[in-house]
Amino acid sequence: MRSFGENRPSVMGSFGLYGRPGGLRRKRSLDIEGLGPGMIATVQISVAPGTFLAIVAASALAATLATFLAGRNLLVHVVVLELVFGIILGPEIIGLHPTVLISFFSDLGLGLLFFFAGYEIDMHQIAGSPLRLGLLGWALSLAIAYTIGAGLAAAGIVLSLLYTGSALSTTSIGMLIPLMADAGDLRSRFGTYTLAAGSVGEFGPMLLLTLILSAQSTLHNAVILLVFIGLAVSVAVLAVRSAGRTLPVFERTIDNSSQLMVRWIIVLVFALALLANELGLDLLLGGFAAGVITRQVLRSRELPSFDSKLTAVSFGVFVPFFFVVSGMNLDVAAIFDSASGLVKTLVFFVLFLVVRGTPALLFYRSVLDMRERVALALMSATQLPLVIAITTLAVDTGHMRASTAAELVGGAVLTTLVFPTVAMRVRGERTSREVDLAVVAAE
Numbered sequence: 001m002r003s004f005g006e007n008r009p010s011v012m013g014s015f016g017l018y019g020r021p022g023g024l025r026r027k028r029s030l031d032i033e034g035l036g037p038g039m040i041a042t043v044q045i046s047v048a049p050g051t052f053l054a055i056v057a058a059s060a061l062a063a064t065l066a067t068f069l070a071g072r073n074l075l076v077h078v079v080v081l082e083l084v085f086g087i088i089l090g091p092e093i094i095g096l097h098p099t100v101l102i103s104f105f106s107d108l109g110l111g112l113l114f115f116f117a118g119y120e121i122d123m124h125q126i127a128g129s130p131l132r133l134g135l136l137g138w139a140l141s142l143a144i145a146y147t148i149g150a151g152l153a154a155a156g157i158v159l160s161l162l163y164t165g166s167a168l169s170t171t172s173i174g175m176l177i178p179l180m181a182d183a184g185d186l187r188s189r190f191g192t193y194t195l196a197a198g199s200v201g202e203f204g205p206m207l208l209l210t211l212i213l214s215a216q217s218t219l220h221n222a223v224i225l226l227v228f229i230g231l232a233v234s235v236a237v238l239a240v241r242s243a244g245r246t247l248p249v250f251e252r253t254i255d256n257s258s259q260l261m262v263r264w265i266i267v268l269v270f271a272l273a274l275l276a277n278e279l280g281l282d283l284l285l286g287g288f289a290a291g292v293i294t295r296q297v298l299r300s301r302e303l304p305s306f307d308s309k310l311t312a313v314s315f316g317v318f319v320p321f322f323f324v325v326s327g328m329n330l331d332v333a334a335i336f337d338s339a340s341g342l343v344k345t346l347v348f349f350v351l352f353l354v355v356r357g358t359p360a361l362l363f364y365r366s367v368l369d370m371r372e373r374v375a376l377a378l379m380s381a382t383q384l385p386l387v388i389a390i391t392t393l394a395v396d397t398g399h400m401r402a403s404t405a406a407e408l409v410g411g412a413v414l415t416t417l418v419f420p421t422v423a424m425r426v427r428g429e430r431t432s433r434e435v436d437l438a439v440v441a442a443e
Contacts, residue, residue, distance in 0.1 A: 055089065063081075078320075086329075098329065111287035115288070119294050130193045131196050142169050164400070171382065189367070209390060224279050348407055352412065357380060
């Protein structure tokens with residue numbers, strides 16, 4: 001049997017978000033070049049059931065080990081273990097490679113991760129001081145990041161202060177939400193300020209990626225973004241207005257095999273991600289928008305069983321694919337090829353904390369105690385998906401070396417491995433009174 005692409009037209013580009021030189025290895029897609037009129041291409045896609053099973057087993061083992069360690073008062077979140085197991089499964093150790101099908105599952109998991117980022121953001125909860133401080137904090141982070149980027153560019157360490165600074169200024173709220181949910185922290189005072197800071201730290205760089213960092217003109221991208229927002233708002237208005245008729249039907253099927261609500265939410269995620277992709281925007285916007293729309297539809301009618309079912313589907317199946325495959329795709333060799341590469345990775349790891357952690361220590365003195373501010377600084381500096389997206393675009397447009405992209409992604413992976421675990425330890429156990437106050441405030 002001939003291998004993928006052998007004696008066939010070339011298969012170029014990337015599938016979804018993760019075709020990235022440097023930091024993560026480039027993956028194949030189905031954009032066919034070199035075909036003449038009337039020619040039909042036959043592309044063989046490798047399923048690799050052994051690799052598929054290894055990833056599923058790694059995610060199950062990671063969750064089991066995290067639960068086992070938690071029972072012995074050792075806090076290591078499942079996300080950390082999924083990344084580590086992915087590195088072990090990858091080309092550098094065991095030698096497995098993600099196929100196109102596995103990459104698709106990974107992209108779906110990432111879309112659902114951003115769905116939950118949008119779904120858990122309650123504008124009524126974060127409005128006021130949390131949102132104001134989040135915006136002010138990200139503005140300071142951006143100023144610090146671009147100042148650092150300018151210094152690194154002047155020293156010849158990086159090529160572009162804009163791309164490097166933008167990558168340093170992100171926060172992965174999608175990765176933090178499962179951690180805070182497991183700790184019961186989403187509705188606490190600390191959780192509210194963390195959600196606000198993380199939401200701005202994720203949505204702000206997404207806008208930068210769409211409006212400024214893209215190869216298209218800023219005006220063109222602004223028009224496209226407005227078109228997407230208009231269509232998404234139209235979908236939201238339609239969904240909210242029809243909720244009175246549709247939600248009772250969905251609720252009646254929540255415990256039987258038809259599972260209408262779960263199925264239509266998945267359709268919404270796919271549809272908005274496809275719309276964003278067709279408009280030339282980042283597919284992450286589609287998942288995020290789907291989460292925001294779903295939150296608005298369900299604002300007046302809580303369905304706890306729906307939350308548990310969608311969480312089970314997303315975090316039990318698809319989201320772990322993203323984390324394990326991210327570990328597999330990490331080009332560890334590019335980081336450890338030289339001492340300077342390892343040093344730069346560690347420097348970027350520290351700079352992520354400096355850029356996103358400084359506002360937490362400066363601006364939140366009146367609302368959070370010192371332990372909470374340190375925990376917020378660590379949470380805000382947790383990054384990965386948007387760092388990958390920005391470095392990919394930078395390398396593709398010639399604004400970043402592949403080695404720099406690998407070092408930035410490596411530093412971002414370290415933030416995911418280290419900062420959330422340390423933050424939860426610094427945060428400590430919440431008192432029952434704080435939990436009660438958080439519930440009352442949420443109501």
